Amino acid sequence: QRRQQFRDASLPARTRDNAQVEVAANIGSALEAPGAFDCGAEGVGLFRTEMLYMDRDAAPDEQEQFEAYQQVLLTAQNRPVIFRTMDIGGDKQIPYLNIPQEENPFLGYRAVRIYPEFTDLFRTQLRAILRAGASGNALLMIPMVHSLEQILWVKQILRQAQEELKAQGLRHAAQLPLGIMVEVPSVCFIIDHFCEEVDFFSIGSNDMTQYLYAVDRNNPRVSALYNPVTPSFMRMVRQIVTAAHRHGKWVGLCGELGGESRYLPLLLGLGIDEFSMSGSRIPAFKAQLRQLDSHLCRELAEKACDCRSPEEIETLLLGFAPETP
Ligand code: PEP
Numbered sequence: 001q002r003r004q005q006f007r008d009a010s011l012p013a014r015t016r017d018n019a020q021v022e023v024a025a026n027i028g029s030a031l032e033a034p035g036a037f038d039c040g041a042e043g044v045g046l047f048r049t050e051m052l053y054m055d056r057d058a059a060p061d062e063q064e065q066f067e068a069y070q071q072v073l074l075t076a077q078n079r080p081v082i083f084r085t086m087d088i089g090g091d092k093q094i095p096y097l098n099i100p101q102e103e104n105p106f107l108g109y110r111a112v113r114i115y116p117e118f119t120d121l122f123r124t125q126l127r128a129i130l131r132a133g134a135s136g137n138a139l140l141m142i143p144m145v146h147s148l149e150q151i152l153w154v155k156q157i158l159r160q161a162q163e164e165l166k167a168q169g170l171r172h173a174a175q176l177p178l179g180i181m182v183e184v185p186s187v188c189f190i191i192d193h194f195c196e197e198v199d200f201f202s203i204g205s206n207d208m209t210q211y212l213y214a215v216d217r218n219n220p221r222v223s224a225l226y227n228p229v230t231p232s233f234m235r236m237v238r239q240i241v242t243a244a245h246r247h248g249k250w251v252g253l254c255g256e257l258g259g260e261s262r263y264l265p266l267l268l269g270l271g272i273d274e275f276s277m278s279g280s281r282i283p284a285f286k287a288q289l290r291q292l293d294s295h296l297c298r299e300l301a302e303k304a305c306d307c308r309s310p311e312e313i314e315t316l317l318l319g320f321a322p323e324t325p
Pocket residue numbers: 046048087183203204205206207208254255256
């Protein structure tokens with residue numbers, strides 16, 4: 001069965017009633033890209049670029065980053081690649097940045113929050129992505145955004161980087177689609193405002209789960225509470241997708257939840273447009289998708305939003321027969 005799934009991996013990601021979604025891969029380095037595409041990835045939904053900054057004594061310079069990003073874009077052969085700018089700080093300690101240890105790193109100084117202090121580092125990364133963007137289909141995504149001001153600031157630095165490259169006569173992408181990760185709950189209430197500033201959204205369910213319930217994702221004592229499949233989480237996703245679609249923007253999901261087959265009918269029913277997961281999960285994902293009916297999934301998701309407990313949602317899933325339209 002697994003061999004058959006791999007043989008079918010290059011087929012499009014469609015339900016039995018021909019509803020199409022995009023299935024992309026999460027990668028942490030250029031080396032992971034070929035394997036992901038072999039598994040049938042239709043793009044890279046999350047390139048965790050921070051991996052380039054870790055386990056070394058100094059930040060990678062523009063040229064080194066440019067080469068890594070370009071390599072992924074060339075491997076992608078015009079399929080979309082979403083470059084998430086560095087998600088560092090917090091629990092991902094980078095010694096050469098000299099950020100003091102924090103008592104509460106997940107609520108601390110990380111990702112987009114550190115960029116204003118390290119503007120040069122951020123601008124260098126943007127320059128590398130813009131330059132690589134001339135060789136393929138690149139998109140830019142900012143992690144941990146929680147307010148509109150943060151994205152307005154990012155856009156200002158992005159404009160600066162573009163003007164610099166233009167002035168220097170360096171080949172670069174004139175325009176990159178810009179998106180944000182939706183992983184801090186405050187964003188959910190102002191999706192309409194973000195729609196005026198960005199092109200797409202990707203729900204980071206790993207962080208969103210911990211921030212929605214205030215449950216540390218790495219603390220075993222509260223791990224039983226770390227569950228992205230609850231009525232509140234489902235309603236939150238519904239609210240994000242509804243608001244984004246109203247403004248013509250698409251919504252992806254790039255946390256671990258997206259690769260969990262049990263929950264695919266729910267997430268599909270909630271209207272997620274793009275699923276990004278580790279490449280190895282893609283063949284099984286597409287095979288499962290082909291069995292599903294999108295209308296039934298939509299009904300299922302509505303029911304899940306009305307459930308009163310996670311257990312009720314699980315019971316609903318157990319009784320779900322995907323094949324009978
Ligand atoms: C997430 O938070 O869901 C996510 C994809 O980002 P990371 O796991 O890298 O924080």
